[in-house]
Amino acid sequence: MTQSRRMLVLRAVVEDYIRSQEPVGSTSLTKAHDLGVSSATVRNDMAALEDEGYLIQPHTSAGRIPTEKGYRYFVDRLATVMPLSPAQRSGIATFLSGSVSLQDTLQRAARLLSQITGQVAVVASPALSKATLRHVEIVPVGASVLLAVVITDTGRVAQHTLAVRPMPAADDLSRFCDVVNQQCSGLSFAAAVDRLHAITADPAWRAASSVGESLAAAFSTMADDERANEMYVAGASKLAHQRTPADLAPLFDALEEQVVIMRLMSTLSEEPGPDGVGVAIGSETHTPGLMHASVVTSGYGRTATADAETTGSNADEPGKTGDARTAVTDAANADSTGLAEPLAFVGSIGPTHMDYAATIAAVRAVARYLTASLAADGGPIGD
Incomplete structure (x- = not known):
């Protein structure tokens, strides 16, 4: 019981730190969460979590913040990834449905993902x-x-x-x-x-x-062309508002090394978690410039079955069946990406204290929209 409660405390610390970006103390934690124990007990749990490497105390009198190990435990045990709101899904479908070419679709997808997450978005075009x-x-x-x-x-x-x-x-x-x-x-x-x-x-x-x-x-x-033709990046300037100047130079250097980013995100998209999304945190990226960043990515491409992407809440509405924009809209509601083979990836790069649940949901949704878009007549959806 002590161990399970302790991990509930860890989850609460991560959630509060993601929200406030301030060290979390036992008193504030007890007030914000129904943990069923006293502040002193929570303080002891936090000390034990620090000993186990899940939390660190940046200052003697301050609260605690998660470590990479703490974030990893949190991400691996996300109970549910909140779906995007109907307004967000409709907005994505409308935004991407206006595309006139594959290049335009991918550029739009990168800009859109960056706007949703407030982070750097990266979208690769499929290799020939x-x-x-x-x-x-x-x-x-x-x-x-x-x-x-x-x-x-x-x-x-x-x-x-x-x-x-x-x-x-x-x-x-x-x-x-x-x-x-x-x-x-x-x-x-x-x-x-x-x-x-x-x-x-x-x-x-x-x-x-x-x-x-x-x-x-x-x-x-x-x-023989294994290279993605292009990689579309959006939102790099947003990092300037989230990072210290000392962190920015290596991070921007990493973004310039497109081959490194391609390899990292391709690997994550080919070995995703149960949501169809891969997450690398800090040192897990094996990229010096990303030591204080996290990468969330998903593959997009061919579906195992067409039904996986075209069955959804609008399927029974008159005049909706077979509509390309509806297929894209319904893709966000699917329980699985249903990919037979990822052709390329879409991903987000942000600080380790990013909102993982929201970022995973956004990356997964945009990946599904791109998959459905490619499935519609073999290319981007038009109006």
Whole structure:
């Protein structure tokens, strides 16, 4: 009983410190929480928690504040993550539904997450290696040069110039492009390379064999591209109001090291907790500039089943079924992210005394909206 009560005291200290950012004393704790024991007993519990490494006392006469170990215990035992309010969910859906491209969607998502949390928001675009082919268009741009415009299931658009000799006739090129789309759409780029080789091996496509070989080389390059094309960051200036000047320089240096942030957040998103969200606190980030910060991140991408993202409170409303914006809105209400495979990540970076429950809820909701957005016709949702 003593140990369980002691951990209730720890939870209360963390909650109060997150709210006030002031050391918490036993008297104030007893007044604010129904712990069922005296202030003296709470003081003894806090001393024991300090001995166990969950709390520290910054000054002799001051109260106590959580350590990394204290925050970790608190995060691991969050009973529930409060869902966003209906107004917040509607606001997110409306804000993201106005996107005109994948880039615009991700930029908006970063700005939105930063506004919700008051922290730095980071959103990565999906790597080409994790995408599948949605459509390819091939057009002549020179005597022996073609331009291949490749659209992926994530809404990415890539352009490749193809040097071909001899140049096939316009009709042959058009028919070849049609058959590539028929047979390769929905395949990973690695699988599309194999399929292209099989197509060009057919004598019926001898006239377009050079096109097939050049296009296969382009697809192979895309299949090997493990990098996220871009990382969108918003809200860095907000940290200036939460951190001391001594903390800011290493933190901004860390944000400049995009490869480090990418690796950290990718790892967290691929090994999430039960909410589908990963949390690294202070030294757990293994990043010098983030020793006094916490990182909360979640993957977004393909869903295990379409129903996981399109079933929600609006499903039975007339005129709502199948509506893209409704799918995005309902995504926030799902019990699980339902991801078959994370394609990229969305996350928040803030002080170790961040409001973890609120940040986890916001990151999880935005990740679900991005997943639903990508699922709607293979790209961002429009009006």
